[in-house]
Amino acid sequence: MTDTANQSTEMLATSKNRDLGLKRRYGRERRFQAMGIAAITMGVLFLFLLFWSIVTKGYTAFQQTKIHLDIYLSEQLIDPSGNRDINVIQMPIRYNKVLEAAIYKAAGIDPKDKTKRNAMREAKSLLSKGASVDLRDLVVENPSLIGTRIDYWALADGDVDSFLKGQIPRDIPESKRKISDAQIAIIDTMAEKGVLAKQFNSNLFFNGPSSRPESAGIAVAVIGSVFMMLIVLVLALPIGVAASIYLEEFAPKNRWTDLIEVNINNLAAVPSIVFGLLGLAVFINFAGLPRSASLVGGLVLTLMTLPTIIIATRSALKAVPPSIREAALGVGASKTQAIFHHVLPLATPGILTGTIIGLAQALGETAPLLMIGMVAFVKDFPATPLDPATALPVQIYMWSGEAQRAFTERTSAAILILLAFLALMNISAVLLRRRFERRW
């Protein structure tokens, strides 16, 4: 009797305990779930923070401050002899005076007034040092402009640009500001009159690098990147597909094949900078290929991309059911015919998806290119893959080291352009997979 009473009180106690425990356990469950949600939220938050920081820093770079000038291309200044000799009219220095006269007029300063010397100097410095070169290019192209009046939007200095975009605040003391009070006064009056305005920054897209932020652009880097991507595509795709066909379809199971497989998996995890060292030692020092050339960059990136393409191609080949091969063999095709005529076409979407993803990786790669000397100031547009060039990510790296505020903005803009290319490639890979993916 007492036993059962004891038992029942015990049972009561444990059930109470259990209920208490259950509460705690459910609490733990909730906390555990919350941790999971928090982790995902943090990851996504970081992603947005990253994009937010780059977009807010970079979007302004797509506009550039220009100064609307009414320029009289005086023949006396540009071509005193009057015979349009290209060696005479192509000197940028001849256009300085022309531009100066125009900017004094735009700022409302009388150039003959000796007391306005300072104001004249300040007004002159609003123009970019590249403005005379741009004007020169315009005139050299149409010499008939000499002696006429033209409406011209001249490039403003990078600091003026930053000031107008609010990146150089007004309220800090003049000594710490790159723009003087006198310049601010001129800028304000000019902006009010609409003489000073922001326009689309075409220099960013069509110019090469420059030490002046206002005329710096990514064109040379983009050409270099395009050359490299073409080389990677032309080399890595056939080699990668051939290697995967061998490993997946022909290779006997032996030590050698195992070795190759382990190798490919390891190569996929080798730090990219090591590939750069390989390129430096083998392609440049041993084979004697030129430094900074996009050919060498392309070769290095090819070696880096190969494992990605091979792994993707192999899984695409694996996904083609054996019945396809057997059917082809059954009607008398040889093994090679079965693979090249039937399996490979069916695996193409998978292969292309893998290739695009590999190319996207290669496009964003920077470190190996630094090793092979692509971090150089290349002003000339490369005509062949053997000419010195830079790449888009390397250009970003070089700009990020520049101190001027205007370069930070352009670095972000270049990153946005790079990310746009990458997004385009990845989206096309996803679409390709969606469109052509086949379930067997």
Place this chain on the structure above:
Amino acid sequence: MSPLWLLAAIVVFALIGAALGRNRAVSCVNGNIAELHSRPGYYGSYVMIWTALPAIFFMVAVLMAQPFFNSSIIDSELRAGYSQSCDREMARTNGDADAKLPAICADKEQYETLDTRRALMKSVVESVAVGVSLLDKATADKLHNGLVAVRPTLKEVGVALAEDVPTPVVDAANKLNEAKKTGDYILLGGVGLLLIIGLVLSYLRVSPRLRARNLVETNIKVALVLASSIAILTTVGIVMSMLFEAIHFFNKVSLSNFFLGTQWDPRFTSAGRAGGGEGSFGLLPLIWGTLYISLVALLVAVPIGMFAAIYMAEYASNTVRAIAKPLLEILAGIPTIVYGFFALVTVGPFLRDTGAAIGLDISANSVLTAGCVMGIMLIPFISSLSDDIITAVPQSLRDGSLGLGATKSETIKKVILPAALPGIVGSILLAASRAIGETMIVVMAAGIAANLTLNPFEAVTTVTVKIVSQLTGDLEFNSPQTLVAFALGITLFVITLGLNIFALHIVRKYREQYD
């Protein structure tokens, strides 16, 4: 003739061969192709392969041999020329004991003793040779006979020389031009001959009984094998090239200085100057910096990545999963240079200002900055690998645990994670290897100075940062300051390779076999 044109010619020839071979096969059986052993296209391919392959091999061989041949010609010509001119000068000043050593003899001496001088003269000879080949006949003759000065003459055709060059150089350049011309003739003649021989022989062999398909397929298979061995070649290339340069380095700097030194101060001496001191190349502070930053990165990435993976695999509805998973994977697709910039302009200043606000002195390129940003980069590596592994744990284990009354989180903690542990550890190790080899984030966000410190608010530097900074300066290639990059590179390669192999080993050894 440039190699590209030659290649184009080979391709055209091979295509013609293909058409001829196909036609011959078809006409052999009077159009009744059922009598052929293989389909007609294979006869075409057969002729094409045997027309093009020997010529291409020959071309590649000649092009690869030519630079070596040319440099040996330059070397022997320069040596002969120098000693001839030197002897002549000596003979002129003969008997005059006070006379200075003639300039040309000093040149000779330098050339014979200094590697760098030889490399320099080789490139000078090459540019003179280019210049001479641009000159017209009369001027070239004048130059050859020493009637006009070399430098101004060459400047007119657009070849700039740093200094005027002595006659032996001009002679060597002339010899080089002759050798180049001969080389071109050999190349052109050999390729032409091989094309014709290959075409004729293989064309003649085409007959209905020729097993063309089998022959072509053997060639295809050989090509496939070659393609797959490129992976091996790459690894061999990496190891050999770095080992080779690292051995050069260890000839100049002792092993203990590198592996046991705690001081990193490679003292940049100007190129070519001897006796600049060895400098200290202590690896330890670099390794410490690398491991420290990687550790911080893993401390950020592992909890976030793991919890994200668990939530996505076990709790999330299909819609949440379909949105969150690709979003996190975007993080893996962003180039590291972008993370580096993010660290440089956003995270670094933010941490520094926050630190200043609460009275901590945080350097803008502290361990914390680089580690946090690298951690963000690693989140998707850990989350997607772990996600796959957790999903692969069989449902029966979950059902069993839930059936015994465990809550979902208890099931995860007590049953699923232990079952998935080897895979998770593997994914963490892979992430660690990526963190150690990561370059751009640390180049932009970590410090430059090697620093053995425990303080996460100070700047440290890493192995990869030093590889970049040692190789992007204007340094002579053979100096230890440059070669150390290869020693660092092979160290990095060995560490990451070891981690990868270890990760694979753990996954394989401790993997539970369920079905």
